[in-house]
Amino acid sequence: MTAPIRSAQGGAPAGVEHRNRGPAGQISGYNVGYLDENTKRMIRRALLKAVAIPGHQVPFGSREMPLPYGWGTGGIQVTAAVIGPGDTLKVIDQGADDTTNAVSIRRFFAKVAGVATTERTAAASIIQTRHRIPETPLREGQVLVYQVPMPEPLFRLEPRVAETKRMHALADYSLMHVKLYEDIARHGHIATSYNYPVMVGGRYLMSPSPIPSFDNPKMHRMPALQLFGAGREKRIYAVPPYTDVRSLDFEDHPFEPIRADAACALCGSRESYLDEVVTDDAGGRMFVCSDTDYCTTRQAGREAAE
Amino acid sequence: MSAALLEATGLSLRYGPVAALDDVALSIWPGEVVAIVGESGSGKTTLLRVLSGLLRPDAGEVLYRDPAGAAHAVQAMPEAAMRRLHRTDWGFVHQNPRDGLRLGVSAGGNIGERLMATGARHYGAIRAEAVEWLQRVEIDPARIDGLPRTFSGGMQQRLQIARTLVTHPRLVFMDEPTGGLDVSVQARLLDLIRALVADLGLAVLLVTHDIAAARLLAHRMLVMRQGRVVEEGLTDRVLDDPQHEYTQLLVASVLAA
Numbered sequence: 001m002t003a004p005i006r007s008a009q010g011g012a013p014a015g016v017e018h019r020n021r022g023p024a025g026q027i028s029g030y031n032v033g034y035l036d037e038n039t040k041r042m043i044r045r046a047l048l049k050a051v052a053i054p055g056h057q058v059p060f061g062s063r064e065m066p067l068p069y070g071w072g073t074g075g076i077q078v079t080a081a082v083i084g085p086g087d088t089l090k091v092i093d094q095g096a097d098d099t100t101n102a103v104s105i106r107r108f109f110a111k112v113a114g115v116a117t118t119e120r121t122a123a124a125s126i127i128q129t130r131h132r133i134p135e136t137p138l139r140e141g142q143v144l145v146y147q148v149p150m151p152e153p154l155f156r157l158e159p160r161v162a163e164t165k166r167m168h169a170l171a172d173y174s175l176m177h178v179k180l181y182e183d184i185a186r187h188g189h190i191a192t193s194y195n196y197p198v199m200v201g202g203r204y205l206m207s208p209s210p211i212p213s214f215d216n217p218k219m220h221r222m223p224a225l226q227l228f229g230a231g232r233e234k235r236i237y238a239v240p241p242y243t244d245v246r247s248l249d250f251e252d253h254p255f256e257p258i259r260a261d262a263a264c265a266l267c268g269s270r271e272s273y274l275d276e277v278v279t280d281d282a283g284g285r286m287f288v289c290s291d292t293d294y295c296t297t298r299q300a301g302r303e304a305a306e
Numbered sequence: 307m308s309a310a311l312l313e314a315t316g317l318s319l320r321y322g323p324v325a326a327l328d329d330v331a332l333s334i335w336p337g338e339v340v341a342i343v344g345e346s347g348s349g350k351t352t353l354l355r356v357l358s359g360l361l362r363p364d365a366g367e368v369l370y371r372d373p374a375g376a377a378h379a380v381q382a383m384p385e386a387a388m389r390r391l392h393r394t395d396w397g398f399v400h401q402n403p404r405d406g407l408r409l410g411v412s413a414g415g416n417i418g419e420r421l422m423a424t425g426a427r428h429y430g431a432i433r434a435e436a437v438e439w440l441q442r443v444e445i446d447p448a449r450i451d452g453l454p455r456t457f458s459g460g461m462q463q464r465l466q467i468a469r470t471l472v473t474h475p476r477l478v479f480m481d482e483p484t485g486g487l488d489v490s491v492q493a494r495l496l497d498l499i500r501a502l503v504a505d506l507g508l509a510v511l512l513v514t515h516d517i518a519a520a521r522l523l524a525h526r527m528l529v530m531r532q533g534r535v536v537e538e539g540l541t542d543r544v545l546d547d548p549q550h551e552y553t554q555l556l557v558a559s560v561l562a563a
Binding site for chain 2: 166170172174175177178181182184185186249250251252253
């Protein structure tokens with residue numbers, strides 16, 4: 001009871017320079033990246049297998065993490081397994097760097113891994129994300145880690161897990177097309193606006209985690225490595241760089257990413273994905289970029305030009 | 307056409323001490339309707355499941371000849387090939403339409419599933435095909451977006467048939483397709499099946515305990531009892547001149563209206 005496990009100060013080896021270190025540098029009493037080395041090795045093995053079979057869900061021994069399920073336990077474990085002292089971490093939640101979830105995960109890794117953090121997409125080497133892909137195109141060498149609540153794209157259509165595994169094994173995905181058919185029959189168009197199913201490398205049907213369908217085209221042949229972690233469901237999957245990722249569709253009803261038909265009220269962008277914000281209780285609303293880094297960069301650029 | 311579409315020899319299967327199948331042999335040729343009749347528990351449905359590869363026999367072999375003329379041992383087929391067969395060349399009509407339909411999916415989606423499974427990706431074409439098949443099985447095309455659970459029992463069964471036949475299979479397995487329907491609906495369904503079978507040149511293996519249905523549809527007939535085929539022959543011959551005592555009993559026990 002007396003010996004404090006967290007001694008708040010010191011811990012990071014002297015002489016190692018970090019940009020924008022967390023408030024106290026790395027704390028002692030924890031292994032680097034919170035997870036012990038054997039757990040990290042187990043997760044890395046799962047990641048290697050996942051990268052070798054793009055889109056295939058690899059089971060792994062998900063650990064209890066110091067945050068609740070649904071807050072990114074899968075993503076945080078994947079990040080912990082791949083993060084190193086030279087990395088710069090960015091965490092976004094629905095595109096925003098400043099939400100509770102994003103801030104706490106970023107501070108968590110600043111503390112337990114002693115890594116530099118950033119809010120700039122271009123400066124990050126690892127980006128952990130919930131529900132968005134940044135607007136700034138990612139480049140080679142960057143790693144995008146998705147927090148996934150439900151890795152199985154067929155789970156609403158086929159309740160038996162054994163049967164969905166068989167469907168993946170046999171590449172029997174007609175059921176998903178039946179679902180899209182039903183969408184068109186009922187709504188006149190494919191009404192799936194997020195978590196829109198994709199085929200990876202022409203073989204595996206994959207759930208892109210609940211990103212808006214607007215972001216789906218960004219996954220196609222992305223130069224960055226994409227890793228997906230589902231903590232509660234204990235699955236990891238991955239899309240290696242430059243892999244084909246196609247959204248399912250019909251020839252006469254091609255895939256169409258959905259975007260609000262407006263410009264960002266802050267930066268004026270007509271290309272970025274927008275959030276609708278209710279501003280008062282009299283019906284007032286505005287559209288702003290969901291990606292805060294993209295929006296502030298554009299605003300700064302505009303001010304500099306003026 | 308001398309080669310059999312499906313050829314089974316020496317099929318045996320035991321459920322513990324009970325012999326569900328005892329040295330059963332059967333062949334079916336293209337375009338032929340064969341009925342398997344017998345009382346409950348005589349092994350009819352087990353035989354159908356073994357022939358269609360859903361169940362593995364203890365002994366014996368089932369050979370299927372594909373359109374190219376090559377013979378495949380059904381039990382040795384990999385699962386992927388088996389699935390492909392089941393959604394292209396073969397069809398299975400269940401006794402209870404709920405087993406064969408997706409109740410949460412509209413009628414059009416049910417019919418379209420097999421098309422989409424075989425690579426159809428044009429919504430308009432799939433829908434046109436669904437409308438055509440609804441008409442063929444005498445369901446109002448206006449109900450194309452209706453859910454099967456809002457359909458009557460007879461309509462559900464007809465929908466299941468449409469869903470099965472949409473990919474033009476060569477061989478259809480039917481397990482008591484008229485079971486659980488009232489008499490007038492049964493008569494219409496039998497009529498429909500007969501017309502479709504003649505139209506499409508289907509080979510059908512029909513399991514039924516309804517002698518009248520067998521007489522109406524089948525060219526040939528097998529009578530099963532306690533896992534054995536006790537009599538086999540042309541339908542009219544078997545029903546008009548039954549040789550085996552059990553067949554005689556079966557024919558005699560049909561109520562004449």
